[in-house]
Amino acid sequence: MNLMAEILLNVLIAFFIGSLLFGLQRKVMARIQMRPGPPIIQHLLHTLKFFIKETVFPKTAAMPFYVVITLILMAIWVAAVIIGPVTHGPLLLLFAIFAIHKIVEHNAGSSSGSPYGKLSCVRAVFSAAAELPLFAVLIIIYLKTGTMDLAGIIAYQDAHGALLLSIPLTALMFIVLIISKSYYFSPFNITLAKDIISGFETEHFGTLRGFIMMSESITWYMLVWIFLTVFIGGLSPIGYLIGMVIVTAVIGLINAITPILNPNHSVMAEVTLAFIGIVGSIAMIYI
């Protein structure tokens, strides 16, 4: 297939599947709480709705950063799709993309001038101290497999079996990171917590909000895709779909039965888990 067509197809798949997975997560949470819950396509409709709404700009906003930051968020996750499903490139590059994602959260919050956004911005700075070490557990993969290349990691698992079985602590740490990025009532997602309305999204309206929500769906798809690829191996499209549904449903269950932690508790819990994950995994590899 033509490369451009493949990129476009993969980005569209990431957006639609990511949106439906968020809808599924909300449905699972509702059923656990004995509610019917919204239809699974609700998150997708919610995203598309913003593209036909009026876009207004706060007079306090830092222009043009306030607008461009939403496009940067979109661009980095489209780049992640190219590095991941399309070319099976280096894992370190995905780590860099995640670091820039934290910067986008920071700036999307602070550029509006809203106090809610500003609080989300400060929380993004705090949470980066916890989420980056959690993403960094993927360095353990390098120690185990000798490569940072996704194609090489898939080949290693074809020969030696799934990494989920040989370094389960690392996989668990990555699941904690995925939980922190789940959209609805995550115990660790302090930047979008409801005590600060919608966090860094609060003052972005219309098309800009649509772009942010679209990017978040792609983010979810990509994080789950990285988890499945790095810890289970290269799967068929049906295998990926089943894996994504299972991971999303499990995280919906976790979100439904856990309290939303305050920023200090959330960051300390994540840092502690990252420390246990890194030290424990290195011990499992070398001892």
Add this chain to the structure above:
Amino acid sequence: MDLTTLGGQLLGIIPLGDIVLYVTTFNLFMSVAALVFTVLIAMSRTEKQVEAQFGTLNDREKKVSKDEFKIRRFLSIICGIATAGAMITGDLFNFTLFVTLIGIVNIGIVSAVKEVDVLDSAFQYGIIAMLATLPLFGGAALILGTTGTLSMLEIVNIPTTAMMLFGSILLFIGVAGESGVAPFFATKAEMFRTAGSPFLVIIHLSSLLVIVRAIEILLIINKPF
């Protein structure tokens, strides 16, 4: 092991005398990201922070004055260029210099703000950044003494020794202190409370990108295979 194991395809080498820059997909992406943010910072206005006042229905606006805006924008641009340089350099000594420059301008970006809490935070961060220069340059010096070179293109082919491991640990402590990441983060968090969103983002950007690059450099020095 070679550089492409970590950073993807080697796109090119730029020899500038003793300073050899190398460009992999990873380095190029991060360097371009730093430059894109720098251009946006140069173009962007600052936001106005609006806060509710107690006892009245009025709002209080916090603005950045013109003089403060000019000096902070200048320092932010220098910080962005230094970050882009740190992402792309192939020389360990240049990396440490860029990281030190990032630390200095980060303090400057915040010191221009006339708020007591923010200045306190900048002062504490400044002390840690100054202390961190010792392990930062000490680590690089140990690696130079052990390997005889500071070029990462050469270091990647030299087997790891205990002294290189020790040097890289010192280097990482230095980078963590200079960029103000955990466990030194508490000193820096207060700095983000002030107005001036475009200038604050470069402080965060430089810290995170430098840490990601430092991980690549540590893996280049300490080859597990």
